[in-house]
Amino acid sequence: MTETRPPIISLNGVSKSFKDGQVQAIEDLSFDVRPGEFVSLVGPSGCGKTTLLRLIDGLVAPDRGTVLVNGRPPDPTYNMAMVFQSSRLLPWRTVAGNIDFVLGLRGHAPKARKSRVQALLGAVGLREFAEAYPHELSGGMQQRVGLARALAVEPEVLLMDEPFAALDAMTRETLRGELLRLWDRRRMAVVFVTHDIDEAIILSQRIIVLRPRPGRIDAVVPVDLPEPRWQTDPRGLPAYADLRRALWDRIHAMGREGVALEELTGAFGDEP
Amino acid sequence: MADQLKLDTDAPAAAGKTRRRRNAGSPRGSAGYERRRSRRIATTWQVCILLALIAGMKILNTTSGNLVMPSPEAVFWQSVEMWADGTIPRALGESLTVLGLGFILASTSGIMIGILLGGFPFLGRVLDPYVNAVNATPGAAFIPLIIVWFGLYAEAKIALVWLAAVFPVLINTTAGISNANKDLIEMAQSFGASRWTLFWQVMVPDALPSILSGLRIGAAICIVGTVIAELTMAQSGLGGLMIKAGNRFQMDRYFAVVIVMMALGSLITIGLRLAERRLGRWRVAMQDGG
Numbered sequence: 001m002t003e004t005r006p007p008i009i010s011l012n013g014v015s016k017s018f019k020d021g022q023v024q025a026i027e028d029l030s031f032d033v034r035p036g037e038f039v040s041l042v043g044p045s046g047c048g049k050t051t052l053l054r055l056i057d058g059l060v061a062p063d064r065g066t067v068l069v070n071g072r073p074p075d076p077t078y079n080m081a082m083v084f085q086s087s088r089l090l091p092w093r094t095v096a097g098n099i100d101f102v103l104g105l106r107g108h109a110p111k112a113r114k115s116r117v118q119a120l121l122g123a124v125g126l127r128e129f130a131e132a133y134p135h136e137l138s139g140g141m142q143q144r145v146g147l148a149r150a151l152a153v154e155p156e157v158l159l160m161d162e163p164f165a166a167l168d169a170m171t172r173e174t175l176r177g178e179l180l181r182l183w184d185r186r187r188m189a190v191v192f193v194t195h196d197i198d199e200a201i202i203l204s205q206r207i208i209v210l211r212p213r214p215g216r217i218d219a220v221v222p223v224d225l226p227e228p229r230w231q232t233d234p235r236g237l238p239a240y241a242d243l244r245r246a247l248w249d250r251i252h253a254m255g256r257e258g259v260a261l262e263e264l265t266g267a268f269g270d271e272p
Numbered sequence: 273m274a275d276q277l278k279l280d281t282d283a284p285a286a287a288g289k290t291r292r293r294r295n296a297g298s299p300r301g302s303a304g305y306e307r308r309r310s311r312r313i314a315t316t317w318q319v320c321i322l323l324a325l326i327a328g329m330k331i332l333n334t335t336s337g338n339l340v341m342p343s344p345e346a347v348f349w350q351s352v353e354m355w356a357d358g359t360i361p362r363a364l365g366e367s368l369t370v371l372g373l374g375f376i377l378a379s380t381s382g383i384m385i386g387i388l389l390g391g392f393p394f395l396g397r398v399l400d401p402y403v404n405a406v407n408a409t410p411g412a413a414f415i416p417l418i419i420v421w422f423g424l425y426a427e428a429k430i431a432l433v434w435l436a437a438v439f440p441v442l443i444n445t446t447a448g449i450s451n452a453n454k455d456l457i458e459m460a461q462s463f464g465a466s467r468w469t470l471f472w473q474v475m476v477p478d479a480l481p482s483i484l485s486g487l488r489i490g491a492a493i494c495i496v497g498t499v500i501a502e503l504t505m506a507q508s509g510l511g512g513l514m515i516k517a518g519n520r521f522q523m524d525r526y527f528a529v530v531i532v533m534m535a536l537g538s539l540i541t542i543g544l545r546l547a548e549r550r551l552g553r554w555r556v557a558m559q560d561g562g
Binding site for chain 2: 084090153
């Protein structure tokens with residue numbers, strides 16, 4: 001059913017370079033994301049993952065090719081939201097004030113905002129921290145506020161740039177579960193950038209493996225594991241191990257083709 | 273035997289206590305305790321230095337006479353007299369009027385122009401050499417011009433104070449806005465903030481700590497400007513009182529006025545530093561927490 005609907009994000013032959021063409025960040029890259037789909041982008045550093053998100057968000061324009069969101073060139077005022085690696089909360093506003101800020105940007109009336117803020121904070125379990133300032137919160141809590149802020153605009157497209165990379169393992173695990181639960185309920189399209197192969201498998205329906213310098217698509221790997229995964233952990237399943245091995249084979253192949261080994265190990269942490 | 277046993281068990285407990293004490297002094301555990309302790313030691317030293325200075329005055333006075341150095345008690349009694357007969361309060365009032373009006377004008381206009389130059393970076397770039405040129409010129413260089421334009425009285429003095437203090441405020445405001453956190457700007461853009469919202473709700477608040485340090489520097493310059501104006505234009509206020517006493521070699525009167533100036537300057541800087549710390553608290557916390 002969903003497959004027949006037009007893609008919500010559509011990239012076609014997109015190239016982007018920086019420093020007047022000296023650094024080619026992305027070259028001739030094409031992929032689609034369906035409405036409500038959860039897609040992860042993985043790959044070593046230097047493959048332009050963050051640039052891709054900024055292109056989709058309309059913060060930068062491509063040199064060549066087209067980026068379409070809902071059939072139109074991207075525009076940040078469209079129902080799109082970004083969650084960053086560092087939470088990027090306004091330090092002079094309270095938790096509630098930070099969410100109120102984006103509601104204000106979307107032109108919600110001040111009266112209606114208050115109950116919306118409360119509901120959103122409830123959804124991420126931070127109701128009692130409404131009046132706290134960001135610096136008073138732990139990294140995990142700050143990232144939850146970042147998530148609540150993104151959800152505040154009721155996005156049809158949620159862009160996430162390594163949102164859990166800076167958190168400790170336990171918090172990361174909890175937040176992954178919460179993200180999946182929220183996604184399950186709202187079914188927005190998610191483009192999730194990560195360095196972590198396990199994170200990509202646990203969260204997404206499809207994984208796009210990128211190769212670096214310049215960023216190109218190496219492989220598109222569908223994840224056919226049972227959902228919802230926030231209820232049952234897929235990590236014990238044989239299919240999970242197969243998928244993980246397949247992804248690692250892709251990455252090792254990249255290594256054989258001359259991608260520096262330290263880039264791979266650097267990107268994928270303590271892996272084999 | 274029992275006593276012996278008791279002693280033995282006490283020893284490690286005592287050792288444990290001292291170890292804990294040392295841990296408490298570590299930066300994480302009880303930084304507050306350590307800070308209070310060092311503040312107390314610092315205060316003790318400060319009082320010692322003050323007493324040494326007074327003793328030094330007294331020694332110099334007895335060896336070299338009243339002209340080289342008035343005796344501390346003469347300065348004290350002269351101060352009491354000048355406060356009681358209204359000389360110092362009147363002069364203080366005159367000085368504070370010039371200082372206060374000059375500072376209010378300098379800070380409001382400095383912040384407004386600074387925001388304008390920060391908001392229109394092209395304008396800021398065009399005007400940069402002129403701002404720098406005037407800022408780098410000593411305020412005293414403008415005194416003859418100010419006298420011709422504004423005369424010798426309060427207006428001229430306020431104009432001098434304004435001219436001296438407006439640039440640090442302006443430059444800090446502009447710098448704070450143009451150095452506003454790029455990550456926060458990108459965040460607001462990604463949520464579709466208009467340029468207007470981005471400017472007033474992200475860049476200007478982010479510049480607030482920088483604006484406040486501009487105000488603190490400006491206030492310190494205002495004090496210097498006020499005294500210079502009172503010396504070089506129509507003599508008035510604390511500066512006038514000071515130069516009159518000095519010209520008549522009334523060193524005890526002179527010192528009584530200088531002490532008031534010192535206290536005034538210290539109070540103003542301390543007050544602004546407190547305001548800066550209060551309003552800029554989130555920034556301090558951010559730097560601590562990473």
